[in-house]
Amino acid sequence: MSQLELAVRAGTTQRHLSFMERGRSRPGRAMVIRIAESLELPLRERNSLLHAAGYAPVYPESRLEEPMLRPVREALDGILQGHMPYPAMVVRPYGEVVAANGALAVLTEGASPELLAGPVNMLRLMLHPDGMAKRVVNLAQWGRHVTGNMRAHADRNPDPRLDAFIAELEEYLPDEAPGPDHLGFAVPLRLARADGPGELRLITTLTSFATAVDVTLAELHLEAFLPADEETAEALRARAAR
Template identity: 45%
Template sequence: MTIVPPGTQAASAAPVGRGVGPLLRGWRERRRMSQLELALRAGSSARHISFVETGRSRPSEEMVLRLAEHLDVPVRERNALLLAAGYAPHYPRTPLDDPALDALRAGLERLLQGYEPYPALVMDARYDVVAANRGITMLLEGVPESLLAPPLNAMRLTLHPRGLAPRIRNLREWRGHLLAQMERQIALYRSAPLRELYEEVAAYPVAKDGPTTTAGPVGEPADPVQYFALPMLIEHEGRVLSFISSVATFNTPMDVTVAELAVETFLPADPATVKYLRSIVN
């Protein structure tokens, strides 16, 4: 398992030439928060927030960071707010292969390896895969080389008609889940590259789903399973495997690169999938 540098990063969407006030107002409205509520959370006054948003008052660097924190602004966009207010960026953007992130890379490697034989991967903000374990490699067997050329993109690999899509037995449901997830990310990051990716994968043709079954040989009935979350039902070597996906990010990141990393793990959703994976991944 190897960690590689992320691909194209999600660019900041801060409009050039606009002051910090309109940007802060945009984030406040996106969070459906009143000026008074934001002021109370940030230890300020509604009058001061109003003055900042209209450009009548220039906020301090500390105030910009405080407002961004209470508005849950992504780290990359916090730098954009600071630049718009006339300050230097606060958060560095360190390449993932930089020696300064050696401990991070080592920790991610241990995490992914420790999750085997179950699939797990690490993605950046554009869903480019920067690390994956043998469980993921197993699921990608048979995918054309053209789709595996760096940077590997998790959404493209999953939804492309020559990728994993034909093997996913509940493709329409799983596709709907992934597209909704991307829509939430676009609303959060306002990323043009992410929007382009969404438009690409949303336009892929969708074949009719195959018969939905729990884990077991294709075409054979399986014991019913009560899923606690939407599973991904995917064929592999004549069997249908079931997985529940979970995504984790870093708390209070202090670097743009780290803030945009996400670890996705696929938890087997039934005993048959557990038994099968343990038998083939050594």
């Protein structure tokens, strides 16, 4: 983003922004917040920017277990149960599972107990050789879809810990050159069934709290899996009925 574009977005002048960058002008708290919003920074980084400018953080960071977030927890539980018989979970940054519905077990069957010990990291569980990876039919393509999304997030929000985690996950993936039928990352998860022959084909959706003003809520994501074909839908419905 150019200096001029950022100045326009933040409602200031390029000259003023230049002075702030070079330390010739100290921005007020409102200006820091406008710059952070213009850069679309996560709430945690907005607090860090305010602190660097000499101001107290304005976005609270609550514990999910606190009474004030009880309505949010109840709403999330309702969404998770309402998504049955299809798998769904609520995750923190870097894949830590906060909550999940009973259908998530269809993904984790056969995984190593060590990877299922809390707190479960779903990203590691999905790609680790002792986790879901041994059942993922299209591991090379789907795994690159997962790490590709993570790299895009790291580009927007640089974090050495995230870079190290991505590097770890990519070590689990097989090398595979794109073939003539390569469709980019527009591929469903193809998972070998643990209860018999055949496979499950699933597509994923991600939902976040777009208007959250609490750091904890802003960092949560709801990841829901949907059947990509009728055979998968019927298999998951039958499994839930059993």
